[in-house]
Amino acid sequence: MLKSKTFVKKTRSGGVMKIVREHYLRDDIWCGSEVCTECKQESTVLQRDACIESDLCCFPHYLIPDTNVVLHQIDVLEDPLIRNVVILQTVLQEVRHRSAPIYKRLKDILHEQEKHFYTFTNEHHRETFIEREPGESANDRNDRAIRVAVKWYSHHLEKGGSDGPKAVLITNDQGNKEKAEESDLLVYKCEEYIKSLIANPELVDRLALANDEKNDISSSKVLFPEHFPLSRIQVGIKSGTFLQGTFRASRDNYLEATVFVQGEGEDSTEVLLQGLQNLNRAIHQDVVAVQLLPREQWLAPSSVVLHDEREAKDEDATEEEEKEKAMKNIADDAARKPTGRVVGIIKRNWRPFCGMLNSSLIKESTRHLFTPADRRVPRIRIETRQASALASQRIMVAIDGWPRHSRYPNGHFVRSLGAAGDKETETEVLLLEHDVPHQDFSQAVLSFLPKMPWSITPEDMAVRQDLRALTVCSVDPPGCTDIDDALHCRTLENGNLEVGVHIADVSHFIRPGNALDLEASNRGTTVYLCGKRIDMVPELLSSNLCSLRSNVERLAFSCIWEMNNKADIVKTRFTKSVINSKASLTYAEAQLRIDDTTMNDDITNSLRGLNKLAKILKRQRIEKGALTLSSLEVRFHIDSETHDPIDLQTKELMETNSMVEEFMLLANISVAQKIYDEFSECALLRKHPAPPPSNYDILTKAAKSKGLAIHTDSAKALADSLDVAKVDGFPYFNTLLRILATRCMMQAVYFCSGMDSDFHHYGLASPIYTHFTSPIRRYSDIIVHRLLAVAIGADSTYPDLTDKHKQSALCNNLNYRHKMSQYAQRASVAFHTQLFFKSRGILNEEGFILFVRKNAIIVLIPKFGLEGTVFFDSKDKTGPKLVFDEEGPTLMVEQHTFKIFDKVKVTISLDDSNVQHQKIRMSLVDPVIPGVSVPVTEVEPPAKKPKLDC
Amino acid sequence: MAGLELLSDQGYRLDGRKAPELRKVQARMGVFAQADGSAYIEQGNTKALAVVYGPHEMRGSRSRTLHDRAVINCQYSMATFSTAERKRRPHGDRKSTEMSLHLKQTFEAAVMTQLYPRSQIDIYVKVLQADGGNYSVCVNAATLAVIDAGIPMRDYVCACTVGFVDETPLADLCFAEESGGGSSLALALLPRGGQIALLQMDARLHQDHLETLMEAAMTACKGVSKVLDEVVRQHLQEVSVLTGE
Numbered sequence A: 001m002l003k004s005k006t007f008v009k010k011t012r013s014g015g016v017m018k019i020v021r022e023h024y025l026r027d028d029i030w031c032g033s034e035v036c037t038e039c040k041q042e043s044t045v046l047q048r049d050a051c052i053e054s055d056l057c058c059f060p061h062y063l064i065p066d067t068n069v070v071l072h073q074i075d076v077l078e079d080p081l082i083r084n085v086v087i088l089q090t091v092l093q094e095v096r097h098r099s100a101p102i103y104k105r106l107k108d109i110l111h112e113q114e115k116h117f118y119t120f121t122n123e124h125h126r127e128t129f130i131e132r133e134p135g136e137s138a139n140d141r142n143d144r145a146i147r148v149a150v151k152w153y154s155h156h157l158e159k160g161g162s163d164g165p166k167a168v169l170i171t172n173d174q175g176n177k178e179k180a181e182e183s184d185l186l187v188y189k190c191e192e193y194i195k196s197l198i199a200n201p202e203l204v205d206r207l208a209l210a211n212d213e214k215n216d217i218s219s220s221k222v223l224f225p226e227h228f229p230l231s232r233i234q235v236g237i238k239s240g241t242f243l244q245g246t247f248r249a250s251r252d253n254y255l256e257a258t259v260f261v262q263g264e265g266e267d268s269t270e271v272l273l274q275g276l277q278n279l280n281r282a283i284h285q286d287v288v289a290v291q292l293l294p295r296e297q298w299l300a301p302s303s304v305v306l307h308d309e310r311e312a313k314d315e316d317a318t319e320e321e322e323k324e325k326a327m328k329n330i331a332d333d334a335a336r337k338p339t340g341r342v343v344g345i346i347k348r349n350w351r352p353f354c355g356m357l358n359s360s361l362i363k364e365s366t367r368h369l370f371t372p373a374d375r376r377v378p379r380i381r382i383e384t385r386q387a388s389a390l391a392s393q394r395i396m397v398a399i400d401g402w403p404r405h406s407r408y409p410n411g412h413f414v415r416s417l418g419a420a421g422d423k424e425t426e427t428e429v430l431l432l433e434h435d436v437p438h439q440d441f442s443q444a445v446l447s448f449l450p451k452m453p454w455s456i457t458p459e460d461m462a463v464r465q466d467l468r469a470l471t472v473c474s475v476d477p478p479g480c481t482d483i484d485d486a487l488h489c490r491t492l493e494n495g496n497l498e499v500g501v502h503i504a505d506v507s508h509f510i511r512p513g514n515a516l517d518l519e520a521s522n523r524g525t526t527v528y529l530c531g532k533r534i535d536m537v538p539e540l541l542s543s544n545l546c547s548l549r550s551n552v553e554r555l556a557f558s559c560i561w562e563m564n565n566k567a568d569i570v571k572t573r574f575t576k577s578v579i580n581s582k583a584s585l586t587y588a589e590a591q592l593r594i595d596d597t598t599m600n601d602d603i604t605n606s607l608r609g610l611n612k613l614a615k616i617l618k619r620q621r622i623e624k625g626a627l628t629l630s631s632l633e634v635r636f637h638i639d640s641e642t643h644d645p646i647d648l649q650t651k652e653l654m655e656t657n658s659m660v661e662e663f664m665l666l667a668n669i670s671v672a673q674k675i676y677d678e679f680s681e682c683a684l685l686r687k688h689p690a691p692p693p694s695n696y697d698i699l700t701k702a703a704k705s706k707g708l709a710i711h712t713d714s715a716k717a718l719a720d721s722l723d724v725a726k727v728d729g730f731p732y733f734n735t736l737l738r739i740l741a742t743r744c745m746m747q748a749v750y751f752c753s754g755m756d757s758d759f760h761h762y763g764l765a766s767p768i769y770t771h772f773t774s775p776i777r778r779y780s781d782i783i784v785h786r787l788l789a790v791a792i793g794a795d796s797t798y799p800d801l802t803d804k805h806k807q808s809a810l811c812n813n814l815n816y817r818h819k820m821s822q823y824a825q826r827a828s829v830a831f832h833t834q835l836f837f838k839s840r841g842i843l844n845e846e847g848f849i850l851f852v853r854k855n856a857i858i859v860l861i862p863k864f865g866l867e868g869t870v871f872f873d874s875k876d877k878t879g880p881k882l883v884f885d886e887e888g889p890t891l892m893v894e895q896h897t898f899k900i901f902d903k904v905k906v907t908i909s910l911d912d913s914n915v916q917h918q919k920i921r922m923s924l925v926d927p928v929i930p931g932v933s934v935p936v937t938e939v940e941p942p943a944k945k946p947k948l949d950c
Numbered sequence B: 001m002a003g004l005e006l007l008s009d010q011g012y013r014l015d016g017r018k019a020p021e022l023r024k025v026q027a028r029m030g031v032f033a034q035a036d037g038s039a040y041i042e043q044g045n046t047k048a049l050a051v052v053y054g055p056h057e058m059r060g061s062r063s064r065t066l067h068d069r070a071v072i073n074c075q076y077s078m079a080t081f082s083t084a085e086r087k088r089r090p091h092g093d094r095k096s097t098e099m100s101l102h103l104k105q106t107f108e109a110a111v112m113t114q115l116y117p118r119s120q121i122d123i124y125v126k127v128l129q130a131d132g133g134n135y136s137v138c139v140n141a142a143t144l145a146v147i148d149a150g151i152p153m154r155d156y157v158c159a160c161t162v163g164f165v166d167e168t169p170l171a172d173l174c175f176a177e178e179s180g181g182g183s184s185l186a187l188a189l190l191p192r193g194g195q196i197a198l199l200q201m202d203a204r205l206h207q208d209h210l211e212t213l214m215e216a217a218m219t220a221c222k223g224v225s226k227v228l229d230e231v232v233r234q235h236l237q238e239v240s241v242l243t244g245e
């Protein structure tokens, strides 16, 4: 075995180093085909009957794509129709070098058994390895290697009989194709082959548009400056002429973007980009190189809200130029920001986008513009023959490229998601757009669930503390089925109180490294949408075995304190336990029990004890400078049959809410300290950085407009000044101010203690913090449980748990999933708000101005927790005279000046003229401004049940 | 740019080997006539030369003399031209000293030193070309040289470096694999009895992985021992033909 290999040296020169590597060639690499009798392979991947109806190849065949076909046509390869494909090692390696996302997708296909994709390790096969010839470029060598491998396959498969499958090379490179034909290979261009699949014409739509000149109908006029090649960009970045950063398109203005340039430590900057030319075909999330403009050309961010709503045709750019001029801000120097232009793209971060088709005005046209749901992404031109069928559907489209003379990028159709406006479709869209993994759990994942009927075994009991006799109860929102925490409180003989927080012992069921664990760690969090929950762990665990329901025995991880009557902690201990909750209460039920003086049972007394301590804890926390901020959360009453929202109310908070919260915070802090003491290098913690002072500008300005001062030098100062900020006759002012303060905050993040030195949690005013109390719905808590279990000797450790790099990578994923789930949740609320207003018709409501923009005001309706924009300019008619003052900020419309916090009256209606971006439209009713405000509309009676045709 | 993929999904390593496979080993004994024993070994692209003098009387300070066994003196060095980077290698730098010490410990465990009280055995090893697993290759070279010198040993000392990538142990690492991250472990084994002469690991490794890694290292060492054994037999055959015995 060892000696059977011949031996070739491969030399690779890079810089001054000469690297010599061994390269073994083998005889034991098999072809992977079912028909082969020669190879001694244990299992085969490629099928005998590899048939697909094609009028080019009417015989069974295996496709062998070259690198560029894989890179550009991955959508086609992903189609279930395309099976029996050989991916050569040469191709796989090149793809790996050139595009990480496509490499990942290719790997996923290779793992999928139904696809019958086989990797042939041609570079180590004795008969298919070739050496680079003198003068041959690396690319040419690889092309030749691919041809040699295809040749080998053709010969090899022929040995199994002439009617066996044949190897077909797919390439888009003309030169490569000709050379392949010379050596008698079967070779087709990708487009040619896909079009030959007579039975499946829809696959053509998934073809990426080739960036051929002839393929472009747009004027040959060059619209954009060229992108510099990577080599020049790298030189420029090194010398400091260019900056590298992530491109972030503006949600509100399609002609504006910023590039976030990561600097050393705090030293990050943002570069402003304005105008199509300067944006230069960069797309949201791309990594780009920018060049700063001379200082005198620097601009201030515009406050204009601008959407690209032109007809779907390529007209000349004059209109854009006008708009660009209009938004140039003649601001003083202070407001100007470093401004630049994109000179090159370092890495594209394109993903398939959800959105809708704007059908071309010409009926027979096959070219259409596609509008992504994400406003930050430009419209995409695609080619499809199914336009009429797709017109009312949500579809997915991938970008292929953006030539210099095209106003829009070119792309291709990937798949349809369903009818637009449909609740299922819209939910699917928002899950996809926020990258929320939401497929059903796979069989592999489910196989790691405990077998039913499940019960606690004597072995479990032996290593756990038996707390079944304690009066434990849980307090949660109504309808909660995944109860992950329960509490108890009792008086000890020495007069102190014993308080216990009992958390579902999820880590008992989810063992490290198995499929269930990997799935949960990828999902990171349960996502709550209106009327729908996307679980992190399968339902058997989330709603049954782990849920601490009343009157059943459940495994728990308990944190138990002994406290004196001043809520000082005398002793803390952690233990795995078995509990039997005596009651599952809602916040309201618990509140009733506490308030009802006639009740004196154990549960109620326990609740009263907890409530008393919680109040003390809360006071202590606030004295230390913890912030109580405000955000309006709305809750929908959902019709049980149609699942349509029928009413909407803002969530109200009761004393019991904060009682539970207080003990959860305490448990989290105690556990954080314990795991950090035990694992100083790899404790998973959560921090909340203090915001940079500039974040507070908007808050201080707003307060100043009411003659109040807000101190922001510390959390305590901020909390104190928010407490005293009150305006007579305006009770809602303080809440508004707190809503604004919330918007100034930074995002709290998970991190690994060995990778960071700043642990402080600003909002909670705690030096250390983590998440321990919700392991059913957060993966971070599962890791914390495992760490704590090791710390108290209740469980054994495993390699990844103590690897700080792996844990840091996990934290990044958790932070990303957490952020995305919040966005998805907001999007879901917005969608349901629209459904609600659709059924309600037009409403007149009072609201407050939250922000003032250059051409609009943003109004908050407290009753619905709804934010909307009132625009003062319109694209058709000449708008009113607008004067915007940055300092206030104030906006003068004709004679009336709008300031932040002004009370206004608006009508609210649903604008469904654009099915994709249905939006809540608000128009001004009061104050009355002639030509701007609208008369009070009679409130229409609620619309009848929506009919099917809408 | 992505880093190197040390182990592909198909189970092949960078150079085309599978995880437990060793590199090609070629060796020759008795390359220097004037030394008591010598050997040259190529393990893939790592090439090393070992020379043995002794046992002979103690030289230099007599105070190191041991009355019940021989003193083993080892010296490890690397040729200036042995790596891609042309680095000046002062004699007796920290790394060489450490290596020398490791070799000394290894051979003290293997050579039957009690047969030669009050004497000294010198083992000199030089790495001519380095491509990973320097220590192991030197041990293997020195074993052959000691056998060539006719000094009795308990068993062959066979060494191999193993690494750990994607939960899979890789045998006989090359330089790219050694520097590609992950922990590596060097083991010198007396294969027949399974005694460990030296075990060295600098990186961190979780306890759970140690056993699999050790098993892989043992298997690899046994593989090396088979090759060395063949080399020795081949050499003996050649020598006996020459001397006409």
Ligand SMILES: [Zn+2]
Binding pocket: A030, A031, A032, A033, A036, A037, A038, A039, A156
């Ligand atoms: Zn075969």
